[in-house]
Amino acid sequence: MPIIVNLDVMLAKRKVRSNELARSVGITEANISLLKSGKVRAIRFSTLEAICRYLDCQPGDILAYVADAPGVEPDADDAASM
Amino acid sequence: MTPAQNQAMQRIRVVSQRFAIACIGLMAALLAAIGAYWLTVTPDTLSRQWLGAMAPVHALTPLLRGIGFSLTILAAVPVLLALKHLRHLFLLYAKGTMFSESNVQALSQLGCCLILFAVVQAFFEPVMGLMLSIGNPPGQRMLSVSISAGMLVAAFIGGVLLVIAWVMNEARKIDEERQLTV
Numbered sequence: 706m707p708i709i710v711n712l713d714v715m716l717a718k719r720k721v722r723s724n725e726l727a728r729s730v731g732i733t734e735a736n737i738s739l740l741k742s743g744k745v746r747a748i749r750f751s752t753l754e755a756i757c758r759y760l761d762c763q764p765g766d767i768l769a770y771v772a773d774a775p776g777v778e779p780d781a782d783d784a785a786s787m
Numbered sequence: 788m789t790p791a792q793n794q795a796m797q798r799i800r801v802v803s804q805r806f807a808i809a810c811i812g813l814m815a816a817l818l819a820a821i822g823a824y825w826l827t828v829t830p831d832t833l834s835r836q837w838l839g840a841m842a843p844v845h846a847l848t849p850l851l852r853g854i855g856f857s858l859t860i861l862a863a864v865p866v867l868l869a870l871k872h873l874r875h876l877f878l879l880y881a882k883g884t885m886f887s888e889s890n891v892q893a894l895s896q897l898g899c900c901l902i903l904f905a906v907v908q909a910f911f912e913p914v915m916g917l918m919l920s921i922g923n924p925p926g927q928r929m930l931s932v933s934i935s936a937g938m939l940v941a942a943f944i945g946g947v948l949l950v951i952a953w954v955m956n957e958a959r960k961i962d963e964e965r966q967l968t969v
Contacts, residue, residue, distance in 0.1 A: 732969055736969040737969075739967065739969065740969050744967065745967050745968065745969050746963075746964050746967040746968060747964065747967070747968040747969075748968070748969050749968065749969070752969050
């Protein structure tokens with residue numbers, strides 16, 4: 706997917722474990738794993754806000770757009786999910 | 788899931804398990820009924836049912852019974868397959884899998900089996916009539932082609948199930964999207 710999730714990098718920088726983040730944000734550890742591995746289809750603004758608040762960072766620190774990254778071409782549905 | 792949703796899911800699982808068992812029972816009953824029919828049927832009954840009492844069935848030899856049994860089993864294959872796919876669908880529901888690709892596949896295969904049943908029936912009746920009357924003297928052989936309401940209903944329901952499977956596939960994609968949204 707052209708959207709790269711750099712959550713693992715931010716977790717390492719802030720020295721926060723995945724299960725701590727999951728508990729504070731209110732989502733399951735399984736979902737954090739899916740998010741870190743980039744397998745999610747969409748992220749709610751409320752979840753993104755909770756992650757940024759806990760890790761004291763910007764959405765751009767967690768998400769990056771790389772045009773040449775392999776994966777599905779973004780379509781209207783994906784844009785609407787964000 | 789809320790407690791009410793959990794309770795509903797549990798009820799669905801129990802009922803689905805029972806229906807899956809019922810499908811096995813129906814498959815066995817169908818095979819047994821076909822066997823019992825061809826073991827006990829009389830020439831008069833065959834003549835009435837397949838030849839419209841317009842031509843007699845002269846000699847009901849064991850070979851003829853065997854051929855009749857085999858043809859009926861062949862004609863019953865779409866029904867048996869339909870019950871197999873239906874059982875698979877109920878087993879998926881019993882496991883709590885409601886919107887997977889396997890569910891969609893089982894539903895569309897069920898629809899295809901019903902349409903196939905209608906097509907097979909259209910050929911089965913003329914072949915059976917011909918087989919039963921082929922040993923008769925000229926003037927007493929019969930070939931009848933008919934399209935019954937049962938065939939049309941089976942084909943229509945098969946088509947409906949294909950459309951429902953198509954819609955369910957879209958529902959599956961939406962559910963997948965929902966599951967992969969954090």
